[in-house]
Amino acid sequence: GEEAKEPASVTLMLDWVPNTNHTGIYVARDFGFYDDENLEVSIVEPGVSGVAQAVAAGAAEFGISFQEEVTLARSEDVPLVSVAAIIQHNTSGFASPADRRIRRPRDFAGKKYGAFGWGPERQVLTALMQCDGGDFNEIEFVDIGAIDYFVAWERGDVDFVWIFEAWDGIRAQLQGFELDYIRLTDLDCIPDYYTPVLATSETMIAENPDVVQRFVRATARGYELAIDEPSRGADTLIKAVDGIDADLVRASQDWLSPRYAEDADKWGWQTRDTWQGYANWLVSYDLLANTINPANAFDNSFIENA
Amino acid sequence: MRKLHHSLRDFGPAILLIAGLLALWEVVSRVVEMPDWLLPAPSDIGVSFGEAAPLLGPHVVATVTAAAAGYALALVSAVLLAAAIDRWGLARRAIYPLLVTSQTVPTFALAPLLAIWFGFGLLPKVLVVALVCFFPVVVATVGGLRAADKEMLDLVRGMGASDRQLFFKVRLPAAVPSVISGMKIAATYSVIGAVIAEWTGASQGLGLYLLRASNSFQTDQVFAVIAVIALLSIALFGCVELVGRTVAPWTAAKEETAR
Amino acid sequence: MRKLHHSLRDFGPAILLIAGLLALWEVVSRVVEMPDWLLPAPSDIGVSFGEAAPLLGPHVVATVTAAAAGYALALVSAVLLAAAIDRWGLARRAIYPLLVTSQTVPTFALAPLLAIWFGFGLLPKVLVVALVCFFPVVVATVGGLRAADKEMLDLVRGMGASDRQLFFKVRLPAAVPSVISGMKIAATYSVIGAVIAEWTGASQGLGLYLLRASNSFQTDQVFAVIAVIALLSIALFGCVELVGRTVAPWTAAKEETAR
Amino acid sequence: MSPPAGSAAAIPAVALRGVRATYVERGLRVDALHDVNLTVARSEFVSVIGPSGCGKSTMLNLVAGIDRPSAGEIAVDGRSAIGRTGLVAHMPQRDLLLPWRTTLQNAVLGPELRGETDREARALAQLDRFGLEGFADAYPHMLSGGMRQRAAILRTILLDRDTLLLDEPFGALDALTRGEMQEWLLSIWTELAKTVLFVTHDIEEAIFLSDRVYVMTRRPGTMKLELRIDLPRPREREMTTAPPFVEAKRTLLRSLLAETQR
Amino acid sequence: MSPPAGSAAAIPAVALRGVRATYVERGLRVDALHDVNLTVARSEFVSVIGPSGCGKSTMLNLVAGIDRPSAGEIAVDGRSAIGRTGLVAHMPQRDLLLPWRTTLQNAVLGPELRGETDREARALAQLDRFGLEGFADAYPHMLSGGMRQRAAILRTILLDRDTLLLDEPFGALDALTRGEMQEWLLSIWTELAKTVLFVTHDIEEAIFLSDRVYVMTRRPGTMKLELRIDLPRPREREMTTAPPFVEAKRTLLRSLLAETQR
Numbered sequence A: 001g002e003e004a005k006e007p008a009s010v011t012l013m014l015d016w017v018p019n020t021n022h023t024g025i026y027v028a029r030d031f032g033f034y035d036d037e038n039l040e041v042s043i044v045e046p047g048v049s050g051v052a053q054a055v056a057a058g059a060a061e062f063g064i065s066f067q068e069e070v071t072l073a074r075s076e077d078v079p080l081v082s083v084a085a086i087i088q089h090n091t092s093g094f095a096s097p098a099d100r101r102i103r104r105p106r107d108f109a110g111k112k113y114g115a116f117g118w119g120p121e122r123q124v125l126t127a128l129m130q131c132d133g134g135d136f137n138e139i140e141f142v143d144i145g146a147i148d149y150f151v152a153w154e155r156g157d158v159d160f161v162w163i164f165e166a167w168d169g170i171r172a173q174l175q176g177f178e179l180d181y182i183r184l185t186d187l188d189c190i191p192d193y194y195t196p197v198l199a200t201s202e203t204m205i206a207e208n209p210d211v212v213q214r215f216v217r218a219t220a221r222g223y224e225l226a227i228d229e230p231s232r233g234a235d236t237l238i239k240a241v242d243g244i245d246a247d248l249v250r251a252s253q254d255w256l257s258p259r260y261a262e263d264a265d266k267w268g269w270q271t272r273d274t275w276q277g278y279a280n281w282l283v284s285y286d287l288l289a290n291t292i293n294p295a296n297a298f299d300n301s302f303i304e305n306a
Numbered sequence B, C: 001m002r003k004l005h006h007s008l009r010d011f012g013p014a015i016l017l018i019a020g021l022l023a024l025w026e027v028v029s030r031v032v033e034m035p036d037w038l039l040p041a042p043s044d045i046g047v048s049f050g051e052a053a054p055l056l057g058p059h060v061v062a063t064v065t066a067a068a069a070g071y072a073l074a075l076v077s078a079v080l081l082a083a084a085i086d087r088w089g090l091a092r093r094a095i096y097p098l099l100v101t102s103q104t105v106p107t108f109a110l111a112p113l114l115a116i117w118f119g120f121g122l123l124p125k126v127l128v129v130a131l132v133c134f135f136p137v138v139v140a141t142v143g144g145l146r147a148a149d150k151e152m153l154d155l156v157r158g159m160g161a162s163d164r165q166l167f168f169k170v171r172l173p174a175a176v177p178s179v180i181s182g183m184k185i186a187a188t189y190s191v192i193g194a195v196i197a198e199w200t201g202a203s204q205g206l207g208l209y210l211l212r213a214s215n216s217f218q219t220d221q222v223f224a225v226i227a228v229i230a231l232l233s234i235a236l237f238g239c240v241e242l243v244g245r246t247v248a249p250w251t252a253a254k255e256e257t258a259r
Numbered sequence D, E: 001m002s003p004p005a006g007s008a009a010a011i012p013a014v015a016l017r018g019v020r021a022t023y024v025e026r027g028l029r030v031d032a033l034h035d036v037n038l039t040v041a042r043s044e045f046v047s048v049i050g051p052s053g054c055g056k057s058t059m060l061n062l063v064a065g066i067d068r069p070s071a072g073e074i075a076v077d078g079r080s081a082i083g084r085t086g087l088v089a090h091m092p093q094r095d096l097l098l099p100w101r102t103t104l105q106n107a108v109l110g111p112e113l114r115g116e117t118d119r120e121a122r123a124l125a126q127l128d129r130f131g132l133e134g135f136a137d138a139y140p141h142m143l144s145g146g147m148r149q150r151a152a153i154l155r156t157i158l159l160d161r162d163t164l165l166l167d168e169p170f171g172a173l174d175a176l177t178r179g180e181m182q183e184w185l186l187s188i189w190t191e192l193a194k195t196v197l198f199v200t201h202d203i204e205e206a207i208f209l210s211d212r213v214y215v216m217t218r219r220p221g222t223m224k225l226e227l228r229i230d231l232p233r234p235r236e237r238e239m240t241t242a243p244p245f246v247e248a249k250r251t252l253l254r255s256l257l258a259e260t261q262r
Ligand SMILES: Nc1ncnc2c1ncn2[C@@H]1O[C@H](COP(=O)(O)OP(=O)(O)OP(=O)(O)O)[C@@H](O)[C@H]1O
Pocket: D141, D142, D143, D144, D145, D146, D147, D172, D174, E023, E024, E025, E028, E030, E031, E032, E050, E051, E052, E053, E054, E055, E056, E057, E058, E059, E093, E219
């Protein structure tokens, strides 16, 4: 828009340590896209605290979240809204060393799963096993907390874990570690969903729609640049984050850049089907305390005007 | 009867103060209509505590086991180490700084290594609790042992006491009030130490439950678990206080005649 | 010259012990070819410390600022509160249990609330550090104040001292060794407290750096940061030790003539 | 120097009437004092002797306001002193020097509490007289038993009260230092018209110093004898061989002796 | 009861030769003892008197092995006792009762350290004699000054050593209790053939009890006079008026007096 842009300062809370999921944000910051919108953005890393609550309560204006988190939050009346999908498809999946011969969910039987303690984890596996004709009860759960998967694999503590392909999958490649990888979207068991997403609060949208619009616009520009020029995106991230693994960032960025907006007209676009489908699935597995109205969980209007 | 009256006088004010604060919190959260997911009212917490209570049993057991075992381990080893530190100047100068260093290592950062070394069972949790509780007891005990009256030590040594006897007859009794102080501090840390240990990987325990509740935005459950943690810690603290009064009657007496 | 010699004698054994342990660790990890992720060799940690060092500056500043401010805040308020607790039996019975409770609440659970009330800046970190450091000082100080010799108190009160004077002339000096013990425990917790506080959301600090390293499984970086945290804590601990010797010369003297 | 006449004399500096004291601690009940009556007139020097453990220190604690009697009245300068501290200068039996203060700092505690500023200089000037020269900056554990006691006496004097309660102040001193301190005490008593209530276990000391001497019974202690010492002032060492002195000594000794043989 | 003859007599129970002691603490340098020579034969009773602060307690600490001399030799039963504790029974000037032990528990500390089992019964039996009946279970802060001292004496006796070092053991006792304790001490000394090195500030007490009395100079202390007391044993109270007693008293007093006027 050409209207005068009021200066505003906002806080964005990441979901985890900075990684290639966040490239567009650092690009937007360091290429001055936020400055263009007269926004002063401070990026906060979350440690162990909940992004959803911080954003919903207004401690941070924006946060990186996930469709599953937004859905669960909304079912508990936490007024969180997703305003952009950072990656169009779910790139997560189940990884195992090649020698374990885990090629499909059915193979999970009799194997050790390295759990990280997320609530619906068990139901996801149950669904997968049912869908592929296996028995969930034959999976042995091992809570591995913060242990490096590669270590857990090597020591035989676990056989398979749930990872993001763009980060740990690439890391395995770089280390020459041979993985079998079962991508969630390759199975027809669990509906595809957006992970991660850019989220803000209902209050923010109601009271400062302009700021939200400007922030989303600048961020979208950042991701578009990262899509077009993966290596500039990677360099920006490497420069912005102390001690980050530069080789991993470059490889990961090359893999991820084409996928940010894959199959979509525009970076960030979300569809009602995706939200509805995932919510239905959660309900069918008794994972949602209260059903939600998917229409309130996301808002495409800012991407439309970006 | 007198005992009862006594403990009412002892705990009455605390109970009143806490009740008052809870009431204030209840009223404020009703008035400003604070959303549940941010800060639930005490009454909501109470309700969800009632709901959760039947589920909590095994989690409480798991956490309390780790906390108690770790605490006991810490206590014994702390007093032994403090004795060694006090006994040999070399030990003090060599080990003390190491001990301090050990406290500065964030448990959370070590937890993955502990799990790798000791597995995912009870042991790494017990070790984390022991690590957390160990230090306050050592520092306080060393301080207390050092503060023993030099002339009394000389007297008893002059009576032909061995170093062992000197320790048990003079240094340790003189240090008892300090040891109790250290034990109190450690008592408060033991349960929360176990909870933190559980965050780094566990299949049962209050820490796990807390994490689950938090991840599914059940803030009222989160607070209910926190209340359980607090109650457990206070119970342990109370036990230490009681033990303190029993093993050091001469200090209790002093207090009673004071003002 | 003498001072130097003195401190060498004081710290020599610790330095030797630590050097010995590091050497052992290095040798073992070379011999058994311990993988880096399990436990990197000290030399690897040194190398990655060298790499990280130029980046660490602002993180160290952020963490130290929070730690020092929080520590100072804790110290002042702890001694004041301990005085109140000691002065008014009612305060002790009412506040003490609350204080204990406060220690049992996991910071993590409070993080969203802290962020909402105080943002992501310095303030919530300072508060977390203060909360962590506060408790050991209060408990130790209350213990020390209580242990003041009743007859000495009577004497000085008999000399017409006001309660204030009684506190400053008798209770507090009598409590100094205990306060120092508490301050030492707190000193060790202050830096790690700041690190934990940073885990509740921050844009700079050692805690943030540690989390990044840990989450990307860079075990050598994790250890490098832990080493920095340990060094900072030990420096603070050393300062307290020094202060202790200066403000309580009568206890130092006692020690020097002993054995 | 016997009790002065005039209207002020009507009000004694210290008066105890029907005083009882009972300790109950850890299941042990000790009746320390039983119906104690005692008065000390203004500017009078009164000593109390009695068997060890009969309650002398307890009585001074009551007058100093540190403990409370279980019955009876205690008045200092005509006003009730029960539980009121700060009215008199009390030197307890254990020296109770504060271990974190040097000799000088211990000595000036009284003036310091009153906020006086020239205190250190005044105290320093007196250290010599107390045989503590050179030990101004020594901590108590560096002093000998007698030196500690002298430091405690100096502290009591510097409190600057009209009435002094002294609990065996010279107990740890050798004969000569003791003699010197006695004479010094008499001199400041005369000069500054102090009132002194003095506990001692030395009969000669009691006679040499006092206008009157009380003898206490065994525990529970009460006054069994009150003896006026009719020796002229100023007192001289030679008087200790004079007949009135020897007579007083015999009386007191006999009274005490009866207690032991009871 | 003067030093016994025979071969054993060649080895004194306690012997100090050329002993010096210097304290250096916090910038203060105190020469406490200077060239002290002293011997106590087996089963002898020797007293030491001297001005307050002259180093008497320091000397006992050296013999007890608690402190080390800066020069000289110290022998107990013929063997060097420098830095060696446990050879003698030492009663320090401050009673140093352990505050966390009751009277009885304090008293039996010695037997307890030796692992004896019938200790409590033995001690209980003696509490009466020390005027501590009924206070077996009282903590030290519940005792009077004199009672504390008596508890400390009992503790020292129960240590059951051949040689006793007593540092003003009767300083806090009234004349009568003191007399009783003196007689009791003499009786156990005779019965059990103990060796006693006794520090006091009471000249008469020194004469009444001792075979020999040493007089010390002011600090830095050294022996300036050694006086044999030629009174028959057993000693009786009446002897205190006998000419040899009065003579001894005069001699000691004069010697001490010279110190004060130096
Ligand atoms: N730790 C110490 N540091 C410095 N000086 C000390 C220390 N201990 C004792 N002294 C000094 O040594 C001297 C002798 O002390 P000691 O206690 O032996 O005297 P004493 O003869 O027993 O006197 P008293 O009759 O008063 O008990 C005193 O001047 C005392 O101040």
